[in-house]
Amino acid sequence: MVGAIHRGAGTHDAVDEWPARLTAAAGHAGVFEDLLPLALWVVDGDGRLVQWSLAAQDLLGHTPEQMVGQDAKRVLVPEKNHELADRLARSVRTGAAVVARLPVRHRDGTLVDMELWHCPFADSRGRPGVLAIAAETSAVERMRDALAALEGLFAQSPIGLAMLGPDLRFLRVNEALARMDRVPVAEHIGRRVTEIAAGTEALEAVMRRVLDRGEAVVDYRYTSSSADPKRQRTWSCSYAPLLGAAGQRVGVIASLIDVTQEQRAHLEAERARRRLALLAEAGTQMGSTLDLTQTAQEVVRVLVPRLADSADVQLLEEAVAPDETAASAHGVVRRAAASFVDPAAPADHLAVGRTLQIPRGSVYEQVISEGRPMNLYLSDIGPLIPGPDADTLREYLRARVIAARLIPMVARGTVLGAVVVTRTRGHEPFDDQDTLLIDELVARAALNIDNARMYSRERDAALTLQRSLMNPSLPAVGGLELTARYLPAGDHEVGGDWFDAIALSDGRTALVIGDVMGHGIHAAAVMGQLRTAVRTLARRNTPPDQVLRSLDATVADLGDNEMATCLYAVHDPADGSCVIARAGHPPPVVADALGAVAFLDGPAGPPLGVGGQEGELQEVVLAPHSLLVIYTDGLIEARGTDLDQGMLRLARELRHPEHPLDRVCDDLLAHLMPEVADDDVAVLLARALPR
Template sequence: MRSAGGDAGRGWREATRVLDGVMIGALAVDGGGTLTYCNAAAVALLGRQREELLGRDIRDLLFEEPEHGAVEEVLRHLGTGQAWAGELPMVRAGGLVEPLATSWSPLTDGEGVVGALLIAEEAAGSGAHARRLAARLRRLAAVTTELLVAETVEAVSAIVTGQLADTAGATVSSLSTLVDDETLALIAMRGGRHGAASRWATYPLAASTPAGDTIRSGRMLVLRSSAEIAERYPTVESAADGERSMVCLPLQTTGGPLGVVTLSFPGRRALDAAELEFLGILADVCAQTLDRIRAVAAAADRESKLQFLADASEQLSSSLDYRATLRRVADLAVPWFADWCAIQLLQDGELRTLSIAHEDSSLVQLVEDLQTKYPPPRDGSRGAYKVLATGESELVPEVTDELLAVAAVDEEHLRLLRTLNFRSGLAVPLKVQDRVLGVITWVAGDRGRRFGRADQAFGEDLARRAAIAIDNSQLHSELRDVALKLQHAVLPAGLPKLDDVELAVCYQPAGRTDAGGDFYDVLPLDEGRLAVFVGDVMGRGVQAASAMAQMRSAVRTLVALDPEPATVMTGLDVVFDKLDMDQLVTVVYAVVDPARQQVRVINAGHPAPLVLGADGSSAEVTTSGTLLLGVGGGRREVVTAPLRDEDTLLLFTDGLVERRGEDLEQGSVRLRRAAVELLPPRALDEGLPMLVEAVRDPDRDDDVAALAVRPHRRG
């Protein structure tokens, strides 16, 4: 606050005289904290003569020494133009100190805050207390309503550190959220000591802090005095000078803890039980809102990743100039996925930078300087060379100042790291089968995402696609070779080895010179389940092979997010629309559950799978509503069929049963007759090729992909 003189000062002082007849204590102070006005009710409340009050410093006159810091903080708070209300111990006649209910409002002269109006009344009066409590609870209810309609984390942060804090009477407020299982990040703060937001940008959950204890316990933490705070947390800096009290509210949902809201009050704040209960409810609403916002953001992020993969796949498959293509892919990732991206390829035993993209083009040179002056250690202990040596990704969800200091070799190195704003990092290998061709590194800053496991899976998928493009470009120059290489690269190198489930696949290409579009995969899930799928992209050549790669990778990504059949197929519809494919694509997807002895199937225009009983019986798993991918206007059915121990599930492409000039039913009958080849005890990897040879078209006009799954008795 500043002092006001002349006409401006007289203006607001004269305005306070309207309070002369009010039956509640009213006092006014100037910018320096000197009492300039008090009404008759204030004189009666304090038991002092008016002459004793006017012209005196309010801190020395009405508050004991321990409360001076709290009054100073309230005055600073008013200087920002914001009001404050709460109970403070005040000195009355005879040196009696009693808590009074106070409400402070800034006084302005049109140019800024030049004083404060203090309304004070008895805190203990039941009627007045009930009215104040009711008013405060109404304001808290209004805050709850604001939280319920908030659409962004920024909006929640503003409500929590602004409206909630003001309503509760806190002068310092903060919101921290978990960025991983071990780290809290301060995402919003109002008030507090200079530099506190920077010092507490991230801090370990395991440290002895009020926020950490609140999250670990899952219970509200109430500390009623500075002495209590200091005794319990002697190494944690106080929010401000003087007497203080604080409340920490855990933010948690059924899925686990999300973060904590911390409110710090000047003086010894006595919170009513009803207020504490309401604050707990409000914290629950805040947690649910954050959870909802994150769920919406995660869904949007998944859709964005699918679209990015589609765009990147188009770029990667559109040219054999892998250097230019990778530069475009790096540019696509910035700033949507990361603040900057670097792509390095292995050449002559050394990683050489191919492309750098940064959201701020002026910092590209700094990234180059960093990689030139301070290359990662070539011993493979960390960084890009570790990824190169192991073929495994390196994920650092949260890069703290401490980590930067440890990683830096000198002050210049640390300066570069800080300038480039390292806050989260992800490095993935450009890997084809067992060969690592290079490394893609993404870095996010303060405002960017914090990379997690889902981001790692996405990055590895993209890197795998990029590696395939590099490998194809390096090894093949003719169109046929490129198409065949892509086709074989995107098909699984092998099936997983499982204890209680036998698997076999038979893939036989058509007798033509170019590649087809059949694809398949087996993905182990939790609880012993398996996700299996077989699909067919109509057509041949580079376009069919590219579309096959896109669809198989899309299925794998969707399964990683949520393996439910309906969810996966809905996601494939979105991918198909985003890719704007000209080819028709059919696919059948199933989740095998040996423990429940069942299989759940959903179909998009593909031949129905066959369940072959151990007793020689056979049954098609037919579904209603088998719309092709990308065709709207209907629904697909998820069908559950029994799949007992030693039964066999057979998924296949139409090349197995179709022959030119022949009715499809004839092929189905031929398949059932040949199914004897798959009866136990014959092994699937022996019987499946025999079945395919017996059933398929001898002219080999189409590719054939057949996948067999047989659960065994456990134990």
């Protein structure tokens, strides 16, 4: 029980049987040795020691060989306590058990305070002796304090506590843990955690790792399984190995804290952070282009998959179609973009470009007419696809979709269409924060789409105006072969660049190229006014310098913010001479028949509208087969490109002026213009014919 009992000569046979019997009865050897070492000695009727345990040797330093046969009182009891020791011995010999706290002499002479149990004992001759069981007082106090602390902790702690044995079965749990598990304390004892709550295999695996490795695990998060998210609980679980006195791992101590609210707050904060990040990202991704289709696709890319499992952007034909077709498209929507994460979605019925008539009296019509978003049900969405498609879509929705929302796209008081978003089963339905964010993103998208819609209409109007004002066909003139091109900036910008060739009454030809500052309808309208003014002045045979002075006054009359550049040249086929005047315009280029290229870097006055046109002229003779190239600055200037580099590239592209003129012009644009131009470009080529 506390170590082997040393037997001296004459030890009674009955004592020999104690260790075996007691060990068998205890069922777990070494408990007292681990927690509270107990010394044991036996004194016979003569007051002499007949037994001395190894635990007594550990506590008091005397070996059994030294103690057996010695006078117990003389060796162990200090003199001042001899009388007390005699009284205790007399009490025990009467058959009473006595408990006392007494100092006992250590082998080194020091006194050890001990708790002693004196029990009656018959020696080998049947005389009354004493069996003493002793423990060091400080050890008893430590054990008492530890037990009191443990009892207080288990009884009063709001934290769930448990002790588990080496087989990971509960040895003890407190009421707090029982409330967490919703299982009484008594029903925990002897059972494993997987027998208490389903889905806790991961917890048992963590405890097994703690027991095997001897390393504590702190703040392991575990969320209970529940179909209702509101009933799910999250625990912070900490586990540490339970160690015996020799350091062996004899179990696991567990503590559990309910951190559901903290976890929910953390998740909400993380969701809020993601929402803010998504809003910021949407600000950069949506509206990056003024193309309607691409803008609709950007909306889908922002929504799927981070906020929804599908997004379907449908635009009203009457809102985005040209004015002449809008009246015939009332109540018709066209799918502009769509994305479906779920591979089971009926993609054939949800193809981009398909149109459908909004059913009368449907939720879709209500949302469009009222301009208010709405959560949808299966019965609401089915009628949106007419004919047999409705059954297919309804079956898909019933099987796969858990939530859907229809949000109208409203911008500047006009409903442009709607966006349908869904989430599939296995995901949480849209909560209030989700719907707020989705509605905000759709509102932003509606504004971007409206910008693209208005810009497309403005661009179409500007192109129409520009084409009506600038006749792209060139006249047949004497002494020159002509070709020209106009390219808007990319697919979305129309500016005020123009070219013209005017046959004069005396056989000469006026060549004109100009560039009005700005883009859009206004720039095209100003260009039209200048082109008309130039033609009027040219037919009066006005000299080039006076033409530019008149144009300068015209631009100035249009307003302080108007500005343009212009080059006006008059070619005489009789002698090949060409008189040129420039107002802030890039210099023309002449390439001779041998490929020599020269920029006519003569005087260039200020732009039109600034004033101060001095009317300086430059004259050059165009030899037969030589090429004159006049252009606007968009041909040689681009963002990130030096002007001199642009002019060198232009010169290199004119090394073969003998090629057909249309080919020279097309090659020039193909090699000099970037895929996405910063500015529109006009270019006019004139080849001198043999005289």
